[in-house]
Amino acid sequence: MTLKEELSSVLSRVAEEEKERSFGSWWFRKLKLGALSLYVGNGQREAVEAIGVFYLCLPSGLEIVLNNFHYAPSITRGVISVSRLYEDGFINRFVNNTIQVFRNNMVYFSAIPRDGIFEIDLS
Template sequence: MDGQAYTLLLGNVMHATVEAIGSFDLVLPTGLIIVLDNCHFAPTITRGVVSISHLVDNGYIHTFTNYDMHDLYLNVSSIYNVSNKRAKHALDSTHLWHCRLGHIKKKRMEKLQRDGILQPTHDESLEKCKSCITASREGASYFITFTDDFNHYGYIYLMKHKHEVFETFKVFQNEVENQLGKKIKVIRSYRGGEYLSYEFVNHMKSYGIVSQLTPPYTPQHNGVFERRNRTLLDMVLSMINLTTLPKSFWGYALEFAVHILNMVPTKKVDKTSYEICHGKAPKLSYLRV
């Protein structure tokens, strides 16, 4: 059967052209012959793959007896390579780092490459990242972010209730003063009730912190906050969509997204926020996906 009009979507988000569709006799080392129906022949795919779950549905039982497996990554489909003893990650290096860095935009990837933090490549697969395309602004319950206006270094804290904002701010204040030896001088926020409570206002006055409140219904006056939170939620959804992890893992993904943003370039500063804050370039080699 001619299959020129068909293509297969591969694990690295590339497409392979199907030239024929039909039956295939799979001969196992034991001599057993399994007739596979609806097989797709794509010459550009160098290894044959078969759906284990489809075989099980047809009465077959498959047992894994070779435990010499390493470089094993989470597989979100029901497709396994039955001819290879080693499960390998098929993503190209550019897309792999795109995933490791929480699906940051292409321009940030290119800046990391120009600065020598990542190896330069000429791959265009970032334009086809399915996780980025399908990401939407759904998301988290309660969290609060603080961003240094000088170096754009970000902090994030998860909360069960909105009334925890004041106590969370004190934790943030202690962290900044103890770790960086700096004093908070100005807090810019929208006119949310959690920032206007009697105890919060008195606390800022006692520490000499100036409160800058944006006008009502003008999020553009606090653009750093708005853009950062939107970016974080997009990154979290992209990372969650890439895996089979439950939505309850959003908190870990959110904290990791902030960690990533601190280590990648921004439009406002020449160096990464991490480098400005800590005086040395970030190391990305430990990131995995």
């Protein structure tokens, strides 16, 4: 199941109320339709359906807590803010055309360039 399908499945279980709920590694608050939008690179507006916390499990077995996670089902590639990672104590190093993300002298993940965007290397 893809991230988008899993999120859609979780959100479909929640009634239209704005209650705070917890589903395993997700914690979110569903938004009213049209309450918030994200603007993407082509200038298009995409509706945000929920805001919350997402626990990103990495191939290394390590986990990063992404606070203030915005879920917009029409956006197919997730974005992680480098400045937010820095605020949370992570160090970002550019090494051999990759970004290596460290905390406490441990590499959490590397991001590799793909189509002009750095993506987390999940291999």
